[in-house]
Amino acid sequence: MRARRLRIRELRSPAEFAEASQAAKAAWGFPDLMVPPPPDMITATHSGGMTAGAFEGEDLLGFVHAVPRTNLGRPAIHSHLLAVRPAAQRRGLSVLLKLYQREWCLARGIGLVTWTFDPFMLRNAWLNLVRLGATVPVFLPNFYGRIGGIYGDLPSDRFEAHWRLESPRVERATLGETSEVKPEEAAALPVVRSGRLPSTNRALLPFPAGFPEVFRDDPAAGIAARSRFGRSAAALFARGWEAVSVVETADGPAYVLERRSA
Template sequence: MSVEPEIVAEAYRLADAAAEAAGVSVRMAEPGDMTPVIGLFERTWGVGRSPDRSMLLALDYAGNTVLVASEGAKPVGATLGFLGWSDGIHLHSHMAAVVPWRRSGGVGYALKLLQRAVCLEHGIVEMRWTFDPLIRRNAHFNLVKLGAEVVRFLPDFYGRLDDVITGSDRSDRFEVRWLLESARVRGALAGTPRPGWEARLRLPLDVDYERLRADDPAAAARLRDRSRALFTDALAQGLRPELDAANDYVFVRPETDATAPPAAPEGT
């Protein structure tokens, strides 16, 4: 589909502003970037966990989003997304990596906003990806800062990964969709306060799950079991997980359970 030029221009403006705020430059990768991109992915997930150079080159050549964020001449972040057509054409954002010392500094946000701008330029108005629902910072980033919304729960989606992040833990995932032109997304990118929610169900995210998984695997496994049962039941009821002001999950019916939802900002 066609996207209005002014919407595309505004998307690039937001991406440029995010990169400037993070102190990086973000751009489409070039062939010479593929080795550093592989290094970033393997630093995050482990040796052998990145697509190889030929695959990245092919994906990039075909027009998918292989993006790199650099601080000066040094790459500090990268992301990979490719087109999909299940339930409609979209970009599936599959991998995103940022060096440890630049995490929580806006690099991932800048990469996501450039992905959004590139998609809109090419008439793609939806992105999707998966994330571990028990990692609180990722839930906040995806649902609040970006304005994505959960569409399904995928128990043990990848099977046993045995990578640096997940280890032997089960790879439960939420799939989210990011409707790039929606009022929800435009409001999130403008920093509009999220609505209050009247919860039908609730799951506190008051534990650092990654630390718990490392320090007490048995307790982490119990939390995984409990959350899996809750997620499965809630989504089967047609409820959607959102985050409240304390960044805990609340399961709601969005059409009825939002209290004082904000209007979309003018001019965004």
Template sequence: MSEVEIRHLRNEDEFKACVDLQRDTWGSSFSDVVPVSMLQVAVKMGGVCLGAFGPREKLLGFVFGITGLRKGELAHWSHMLAVRPEVRDQGMGKRLKLAQGDALRALGVKNVYWTFDPLVARNAHLNLNRLGVTIDEYVPDMYGRSDSDLHQLGTDRFIVRWCLEREGAEAGPGPPRRGGAVVVAPQGVGAARGPGSPADAPGGAGYTEAAIVEVLIPGDIEAVAARSAEEALAWRRTTRRAFIRLLGAGASVAGFFPDREYGRYVLVRKPGS
């Protein structure tokens, strides 16, 4: 992907291409498209809209966000990131985020916030392992009901914080898994569990007391949803319950392990929590 140029969008045609890519990504009926006028105004007021341009200036991906105040300090909310399917899994998402970070450092921004769906393994890997974000909060149905084809499982999201003052952009793959971790997964995912850890069974809320918990997600939630909406919803219900309980009990997300079949979030309890 060395022939791809990442730069600020510069004219109306490029902003229109960004709108078109939003519809291509979230569906033609997606009603939350950010229009050209708002993209342009946001950029004039300290927002950032960067595009990844390929051969013949084709827009292959973009990242967009707005700058404002959070708790009295300058901060940035990264609202959208999209990459065309034909160039996914080639590092373009990370390149866009790193370019965004460079642009925001020049503005004096120290912290960037955004959301991602906890069930999407590739996004968990990008955010936790490649960018090193911190998960601040789990919000059920953060964006309410959506008409995007990508939001058929609701809009549950992690809110994450990316500290731009941290040295380096890379993060490790999380803490090593240790024996005795309780594994949380929907009923029937027995092969993924550790011995004696039916954590989502009735009355199984005791996993909130465990020192280390692994919350499983599918390696490809889109494929699961295409195969069985009921199965995909079971993953949503189980992970929603687990994250709300664990984070509410003082645990924190310490890492993510991607795998073809299942991804694993590792949550650890803080001493005294």
């Protein structure tokens, strides 16, 4: 049997947006309430946003969806959704979708893409910071309110990724070069403890391994961990620090933070 060709392209019809909505539901395992309605995605795309799918033949395996962003003082979009159907994951589709999004933006004079992700989700952090070369300068406490599902009663704290499309680190990412920090390099960095800011220009901010399962039977511990982490992250970002990578140390996962030069 011939392999069907994989193609990344913009969505073209309401039926394809309905497919995207279903793909999102499959990827997140969302309750129906949380599935993005196709009319919302169509409207945002019509109004200067973008939605692109990874198609194998007629099948939509994954998609990326962004809305126009007008409050950062420069041309930008906010990428609200990235989802790949479970059966098509681990084939590099999310990276292909994001690289298509980058080209789409550059062709329109847009140099910045933002999006949010759960800071305790190691695999998303790895994709965003290490593979794509985004950095994180903003912490958004309980951004969506309590959303239930895999989060139970935890606040929906988010990191905001900034993907500066023409920065050297993102240019490198397009060539497959990652922003990886080796564990032995990380071992030499100071660890941020709550309430204490480091005196160096590089430091580690740890977060719990095994999220969200690790807090399933102890939501109070999850809320406490969220709150400790959030306080440190917010204090660092307010003083010009950015998360630039993520690393798995002997003590668990941690963000690598750097103090931005003025």
